[in-house]
Amino acid sequence: MSLDELLALLDRTPVIASIHPVSICYLPEDVTVLDSATEAAWQFDAPEPTLPGRLLITGSDPQYSSRFPQVRCDHDPFTPALNGVLFERYDDIASRMLCQSQVAELIVAGASKHDLIILLLVDGLSYRDVNSWADSSNRALDVDPCLVDVPTLTRVAFPNLVGAPSLAMRLFDIGYHHRLGFTYWTREDNQLTERLFHTVAEVKKIGHFSEILATLRSHLDDAGQRKSYVQIVRTGLDSYAHGQKRRPPIAAIVGEVRREFEQLTVLCDDLYRKLEIRTCLYLTADHGILWRDEFESEIIGDAPAKSSLRWCGWRDLYHQRDKGRRFLIDGEEYYCLGFPKLRRPLRIDEQGVHGGISFQESIVPFITVKIGDQCSILVKT
16 A cells, blocks of 8 residues: 555544654654554543544554555555654654664674674765665665664764774674774874774775775684684765766666675685585665755855755855754754755766765664575575
8 A cells, every 4th residue: 555545544543554654754744653552542531522634553453453555565665755854753753763873883783693793884975865775685684774763974884883982892892802994094094984983993094995805705714713803994875976077877877886795796606615604794884865856956045166965064054044953062063954955056076965964964774794604595485
């Protein structure tokens, strides 16, 4: 049943619906949502008069299964249509889905079942770029949407991912004493690298992915059965959004990210067959990209040509008519605009933007592959 069909049915009767929690945020304000059929029945059976209205019930109860119709709503909330509700219902949506600030906790919660955890962090990748991977993969691969619950900026979102205390430190406390990192920069010449890899004992500055694979294989062979955590930072689409006069080959770049992830998966398969190392491999991103040719911008300010397009600090709010959403991160204020607002017109060499709040920028993938579970290496039919 579609969302429109559900609304039409709600005009006639209360309905028990199996529906994605975020899809509820698309419903009109006059729809009352109850968690249980018991509560709905109590309201109808109470002696006090009840005003008519549309009532959606999200929790079933066998006692009332015959009293209200039960349907399944197949609405997918994670499409560009989310831009119609994301800014206004941001907090409600955040409470109904996985958020970036919860990723580290989620990884730690499942760590006891594995010997090796690999986290691939990609700079600039949207959920919509990869949401078809699960359907086309020959293994058990989960691709879940994840809300960037901070400004969609690399320097803010990557630290939001690893958390504080850092993921590496939290894993160390539960036995992951062998830690290894790969990035493009050294800790000495990049402050963000120092923050992301804090407490990672060994960090390699490597650009080519083939070198990462070779180094990783050698180190994990030496590690034997010790529990290990590997953290890898790779470029995605971010650098192609800035300083480009032509639209970048997005599909080709995303394809390269996928090939790297698959190479890691093959390596982990080999380690399981050789050493019975059980691995959980994750991929996620700091933020996505909103490309210039996929929206009609609304200019709400006169910010200088080199200033940010989708966010600003409090000192620069006088350049715009709309404040946006306020975030307070490490004592610094960020004001982020909703879709499709910009603080100034796009320059010719700006192919994409991030920093604001939109489906494209704010919904990133959280991908999981488990190797060592019997189901992880079965071919889908």
